[in-house]
Amino acid sequence: MKNILIICLLFIGIQAHSQQTIILKDTETGEPIQYAHYLYQNQKGTSSLSGDISIKFITEEMLHISHVNYGKLEISSDRLQEAIKNGVLTLTQSYISLLPTTVIARANSSAKSDIMKVRISDKLSHDAGDFLSQSAMIGGIRKSGSYGFDPVLRGFKYDQLNLVMDNGMSATAACPNRMDPPASQIPMSMVDRVEIVKGPHSLRYGNAFGGSIHFKSAPASFSETTKVFGRASGSYESNGNIFRTEAMAGAKGKFYNFGIYGAYSEGDDYEDGNGNKTPSGFNRRNIGMSSVFKLSGSQSIKLSANNNFAKDVDFPALNMDLRKDDTWLLNLSHKINFKNSNFSSLSTSFYGSFVDHSMDNLTKDLNPRTVNAITLAKTKNYGGRSEASFQFKNSSLFSGIDYKAEEAEGTRSREMLMGPKSGTTFFDNLWQDSKISKVALFGEYHFALQEVYFVASTRLEHNSAKSREITTEFINANPESQSDKLNVSASFGATHDFSKQIRMGLWLGRAERSGSLTERFINYLAVDVDPYERIGNAKLKSEVNYQLDYNFTWKTDQSELDITLFASMLRDYISAEIRPDLSPRLATAPGVKQYYNIDKAVMRGFEFSWYQKITSSIYHKVNVAYTYGKNMDFNQPLPEIPPLDIRYALGASFCRNKFHPEIMIRHALKQNRISNNYGESKTPAFTIADIKASYDFSDKIKLIGGVRNLFDEAYYEHLNRSVKGSNKAIYAPGRSFYLTLAISLM
The missing domain is CATH 2.60.40.1120 (Carboxypeptidase-like, regulatory domain)
Known part of the structure; x- marks a missing residue:
């Protein structure tokens, strides 16, 4: 025994x-x-x-x-x-993958279907809008050759997209013509990944009416002993004499991680494919810091601060050039994790952006010069959010409250140089010291039933707007200038893996958005494609988007196919109509348009991506995107929607994964679907090719070189605005050689 x-x-x-x-x-x-x-x-x-x-x-x-x-x-x-x-x-x-999402990750990501990646060379980009336009599904409204590109996703633009960084921080354009869109204020040197949620399906970080673009910085790591880290990179591009550089240095220990970032870029006029010069000079610098401190084993606090400074930027499509843009971005966040509890964590953050912007026409080549115009404008975008996370056996819940405020003020001076009023200076109150405040409750619930993953999201937002310096001429067009709205948004979707290779997802969403500062309070200023001056409408109805998304993914060890279809029914879509009873301020404007609501509009389209590993070292991939938009009230196309875009790349990895050549071909179809009421013109088709190659001398040193627009094609995008005073669009750069050197000590 x-x-x-x-x-x-x-x-x-x-x-x-x-x-x-x-x-x-x-x-x-x-x-x-x-x-x-x-x-x-x-x-x-x-x-x-x-x-x-x-x-x-x-x-x-x-x-x-x-x-x-x-x-x-x-x-x-x-x-x-x-x-x-x-x-x-x-x-x-990866719960983000349960939504109709594209994740743009670091270069070492294993996801084959990423349309693009935040490579170390992308951290040199001085404009996040330009970086995003590398994707077939994202266009960019361009009023300058090199700066201030405004993203367009599936035909949605401006405030219809929720563009944020690190869980809510954003910026508000001080220029009414959006020389300084929110994307231009993103410090790309700090970005680790970008999450693009297509459709009104991600409501935790704001009102994602048509989609959400979320820039995220790298998660902090710690070390038992003190360690220093850093990186530096620089590049030169021949067409436009563009020089860019960025660097980061920091230290980390058991309870802290601290880093300092800096970037500088400058460029001059470039030549298009016809050999014509395009005014595109710019000068931009960024400096910032990010620090994370562990307060205990379960608590941490993060502080980041960034200053963006741009000067002397040419905008050939506008009446003025950017003279100075000085912007601060501040973010303070705290997180506490709870162990052995369904209450998983509590995250709280406060953020703010402050833009000081000036622009003028003093260096414009005007003949005759009838007026000297200067605009000084400031905006504030600030708020906070608190989110609780709950983790259960087969589900997760995120719920919280947030607040965001946007304020804008600005004055334009016009010194008359000719005519009977020569010597007189007029002052125009453009923004009328307007403010929009948003208070919201939000929730997002993830759960699984019988191998089907569900996501339910909702947002209840109170939106109030007012002007604190309302002008007499605005009151004449808007008897009431204050408005309060309650916007209800919700989404529900499901994803199921039918096999190891096949996944399908279906999402239905409804989002409601009140008018922006421009749509409610802009005061007699031309801010769109056509030359009509715009005046805001304080009594705009909230526009509503009912959207259906379907996604099909097929994945094997050698290939991955991804197809997304969407259909959007829009109610009370915000547009603009002529007010014959109003007279413009400037003689160059044919009249005045006021924002109003279209009863019905539709948008529908698709995205297609395919990646295939041809051999162990050679791959190719293709991405296609298309959106169809229609104003049902007037039976005509919606404005500023790019045509069908096709992109193909063939690449390889040689020399023990050190040498990476790639050739890229892009074809955009002719855009015949234009809005005549909006002043659009048809755009011809074009085909361009790029080549590039990189070599890793070690895990710390990389050299990248290539040629953009290899065959020196003369072309322009459909979303490029026309040069002021002409019908000629801003042409894209012709052939350009570039070289980048990157050193990493991470």
Whole structure:
């Protein structure tokens, strides 16, 4: 009996010893992952409140993990062995993939279908709008050759898109013509990934009427001992004599991570494919810092501050050029994680952006020069949010409250140089010291039923607007200038993996958006494609978007196909109509248009992407995007929608994955669908080719070079505005050679 007992104890000990315990942790937060279901051959279970799972290792066997926030994962045998050795397996949240989303990640991302990646060379970009336009699904409204590109996603633009950085921070354009759109204020040197949610389906960080573009900085890492890190890169582009540089240096320890960022860019006029010069000079610098401190094992605080300064930027499509733009972006956030509780975390942040903008026509080549005009404008965009996160066995809940305010003030002076009023100076109150305040409750619920993942999202927002310096001429057109709206937005979607290769998703959303500062309060100023002056409408109805999205994904080890279809029904769509009873301020304007609501409009389209690994070292990929828009009231196309865009790339990886050549071909079809009422013109088709190559001398030094517009094609985008005083659009740069050197000590 004694011997039998000893044998049993030995057997139990051997079994205990053969069982390996691994802690599942989140890659970004380092917190344990609870309620993760795992299957390992015939071993299965659920991770504990401390993130533990116990398995007996089996050679060449895959570990399958399923979690509502992380999706379905397959962990290779090699990675599992490494995790057993370290005692930790880190997972990256992928619940964002349950939405109709494109994730633009760092270059070391393993996602094959990413349309583009935030490479170290992209951190040199002085304009995030230009960076986004590398994607077929995102166009850019261009009033300058090199600066201030405004994103257009599926025909949605301006305030119809929710463009934020790090969970809510944004900026408001001080220029009524948006020389300084929010995208131009994003410090790309700090961006680690970009999440683009198509449609009104992500409502946690603001009113995503037509889509959400979320720029995210890198999660902070810590070290048991003090370590320093940094990187530096610089580039030169021949056409336009463009020089860019950026650098970062920092230090981290057990309880802190601190970094300082800086970037500088400048350029001159470039030549288009016909050899004609396009005014496109610019000068831009950025300096900033980001610091994260651990207050305890479960609490951290983050502070970031950035200053963007631009000067002497040419805008050939506008009456004025940018003389100076001085912008501060500030963000303070706190997060506390709760262990062994369904109440997972509480995140609170406060942010603000402050724009000081000046522009004039003093350096414009005007003949005759009838007026000297100068505009000084300022905007503020500030607020805060607090979000609670709950984690249950088969579901997650995010809920909270946020507040955001936008303020704008600005005055234009016009010194008359000719005519009977020569010597007289007029002052125009453009923004009327207007303000919009938004207070909202929001929630997003993720849950799984029978291998189907669901996402339900809602947002209840109170929107109030007022002018604190309303002018007499504005009152004549708007008897009431204050408005209050209650906007209700909601979305519901489901995603299901029909097999290891096939995933489908379906989402239905409704979003409601009140008018912007421009649409409510702009005061006799031409701000759109046509030369008509615009006046705001304080009593605009909120426009409503009812949208359906369908996504099909097919993935194998060698290929990945992604197709997205969408249809949008728009009610009370905001547009502009002529007011024959109003007279413009400037003789160059044919009249005045006031913003109003179209009863019905529609938009529909698709995105298509395909990646294929031809051999172990050669790949190719294609991306296609198209949007159709129609004003149902007038039976004509909606304005500023780009044509069908096709992009193809063929690339390779040679020399032990050190040498990466790639050739890219882009074809945009002719755009015949134009809005005559909006002053649009048809755009011819074009085809361009680019080539590039990079070589990794080591894991710290990379050299990148290439040629843009290889065949020196003369072309322009449909969304490019026309040069002021002519019907000629701003042509894109002709052939341009570039070279980039990047050094990383991360």
